[in-house]
Amino acid sequence: MKITREEVEHVAHLARLNLTEDEKIQMTKDMEAIIGFADQINALEIGDVIPTAHVIPINNVFRDDVARPSMDREKLLRNAPNQENGCFSVPKVVE
């Protein structure tokens, strides 16, 4: 599977990664190798085998609808690089 630079840039944008020029070159190479390796499974004819998302058969795990105290706001925000008026703050989002 050939991976193009454009694909790398597109995927990097989806993943919100700012790759440097060098990183893009390296990543194109690495992804080609890894995708090539992963392509092994495409050779496999397995028809309509049901995909397994959960390996143990547990269903219907529910919480009771009972409120418990929330976290102290100061504690909740303690790790935020920028905060203002009890909020996380980010650069202005264009509406």
Add this chain to the structure above:
Amino acid sequence: MLYQKSVSALQHMLQNKEVTSEEVTQSYLDRIEMVDKKVGAYITVASESALATARAVDEKRNKGEVLSPFAGIPIGIKDNMCTEGLRTTCASKMLDNFVPPFDATIINKIKENDMIILGKLNMDEFAMGSSTENSAYHVTKNPWDLEYVPGGSSGGSAAAVAAELAPFTLGSDTGGSIRQPAHYCGVVGMKPTYGRVSRYGLIAFASSLDQIGPLTRDVRDAALALNLICGHDRMDSSSAFMDTPDFTTYLDQDIKGMRIALPREFMGEGIAEDVKASILSAVKILEHMGAVVDEVHMEMTEYALPSYYLISSAEASSNLARFDGIKYGHQAGDYDTLVELYKQSRDEGFGAEVKRRIMLGTYALSSGYYDAYYKKAQQVRTLIKNQFDLLFAEYDLVLTPTGPTTAFKIGAKVNNPIEMYLNDICTVPINIAGLPAISLNSGFDRMGLPIGLQLIGKGFDEGTILKVAHAYEQARVLDKVRPEL
């Protein structure tokens, strides 16, 4: 020396008041002070809080309070489990300054049992890697030979046990991250069945594969550790509604008539001669004790690795998306727009391997590729699970090497991701199928590096694994027990 004692020995000594928790804790802290400069197992050592907790436990014991059997026992924690008030980095620059405001369920248990947290252990960044070279902090060295890697991603957890920097530690295992470093460092590492141990507070790598488990000096300690960490948790939807047996009851049992499968696919090409020889000698010992070991075929094994890398990377790409520089973690200094803030923070915060996996996972989930990669990998998962079910219809356990080779030199594989991924070939099928497995030392190669033997059990049948592992451990003869440091 106190730091050389096993958990079971320490429990005994503490309960009989032959020694105080403070003395035990101090002996580890001294050992860390002296030896960890060479090994680099820890990212953060919590000396002060460890000693304070130890003194408090001793006081409780002196007052005659009824204490947990684990009270006063020190433990080391892989740095991907959230500890309230204690920095939790995932060995990433991204979380360099992250101090969780809550405890993981597993940490709650440790605290409820009055245990002593010695510190947080090094790992591959976000648990992605097989050598602990992907840490943003430092490379942990293999205590048996400091020029070699300790394995990964729980390299710090394995090295700490091997170098006697903790009586036991916790690691996490997504594709072999407990067992492979246990194999490289000559200790016991156990991955319980998926769902046995709560994942709440374990910073996720791949949610459907991750499982916390212990790294210990011997099988008895592994059984004790499982008693401590297993059990249902309402905070984790994937936590099984299973009673936790006393796992030590499986020890000291006869293994006569036990049926063990030895799949050829794990003993063929790519497996080092010394490793094969060691596994075969272990087979002889087991047979001598009355177990029946059959060579078997196991199909689909060659597809486990690619399918593992697709599933784990896809889940990781989503799990790691939350690290965006807004709520916690690294924030880039230079940005104008929101998108720039995201991209720059993530580019600066994540290391090369993490970015590779995020890219692979994003690609595999992206429009047009989902069916070919992610869905196909999940289908392969079904088939691998079926293969294990077939084997377990006839056998009690499956035996394989833990890894194809022993530890490699630091730096030897950093430039070749595929070669690095191949280290996981023996361990990933177990995560894909959600099964329990242990790795324990079966000897040393010609370089003097430890070799690991892997025993895989049926889902929730950790007991049988411990039973056979313990019997083998009692019977095996090792030419050395601890590394010289």
Add this chain to the structure above:
Amino acid sequence: MGYEDYEIVMGLEVHSELKTNTKIFCDCKNEFGGEPNTHCCPICTGMPGTLPVLNGKVVEYAIKAGLATNCKINQFSKQDRKNYFYPDLPKAYQVSQFDLPLCYEGEVEIEVEGEIRKIGITRIHIEEDAGKLNHEIGGTLVDYNRCGIPLIEIVSEPDFRSPVEVGIYMEKLRTILLYADVSDCKMNEGSLRCDVNLSVRKKGEKTLGTRTEMKNINSFSFAVKAAEYEAKRQIKVLESGGTIIQETRRWDEAKGVTISMRTKEEAHDYRYFPEPDLMPIITTDEQILNWKASLPIMPDVRKANYINDYELGSKEASILVASRKIADFFEAGASCSKNPKAVANWIISEVYSRLNEDEKEQGPMPIKGEDLGNLVNLIEEGTISGKMAKTVFEKMWQTGKSPVTIVDEEGLKQNSDEDALRTIATDVLNSNAKIVADYLGGKEAAIQSLMGQMMKATKGKANPKMVIDLLKELLEAMR
């Protein structure tokens, strides 16, 4: 060619907050407002290591909403992650449902200009709400209080052909959700909002035109206005030889226009995949039957019943069923009343005017439906006069007491005791000789004055019909 040569095709995605006590995946309370980030915990703010556990009530409410809109239920359902970066989404993915929503293939009937139209419901799925962004001059502040509030997303088929239908459908959906008691549907708190997908095509054409999407409209009238504007805009573009760009637009109420929200060319690729942290949801036939049984009779059925059983007009019936509270109230009154139609009139003329919009839908009623029914019965039986009934009703509204109690306590019972009235009438005639003379002299209107005296003497309680009859009888006898 012009506006009338085009057909408008619209589909709706309605988001409705469920009225659970707690959020969808954590124990924080589900409550509107509050100081920023005070209804939050590590789970709903997506801290590393945290895991979701589904609130069981969310499943129940979503399935009830599905049953109330005639949906089929996926008895094996799962949750999926929808991945995208935005500051209101702390995990950078929204837990939603992709290929196996809880409910699918439903239908809602709406009445447009007297005609019944069926709107197909494609699916109803559960998902978590995002946080709120407050745009300030220097930057944007993020409040996660709303993050993790449980939502259902009700996706309709592209069955709408005019903006008016959109408004009627939204109103109808709101009524249904209130009946099912799964959502408060408070528009001003954003607990019901919709996205409108709209395209136009020349009449007779089979293929759909390119559609635009208008997001997050939180008022029925805005939805109608936005659709009207957008349809005209698209037709104008096409008529002038242009093409429609598939894009997201937003309704600007102040300017009365839709505005493109695209800042950059960006194809969305949500990379949906099964949420590994949440387990499948399996519902049994029994559970579904129980939930179905717990639902009240829906407005359409009630309306038909009112028309058939009580001979109400379609319009009156529509007013009564618009709110479950009123409909229940009416039924309580009608079932114990000799004149259900009169009960309906009382509600429409008296009860309605005393309630504001909120009170029509929730909160306790000052009086019981049965009491209104009994009030109507008192009139029917002649126990009180229609005029007196208004007084009694006012007292009922103020005190919550039953009409019988009020009539008894206040002694408001109409006096229909013929002997007693005859005695009083004789007294009145005796002491008003002049008026009697006037009457007998041919001034028949003088009887009104005598009537007034009678009412005064009985404090207004005399049965007026009997009084007139008595007075006439006695006066004639004096000739």
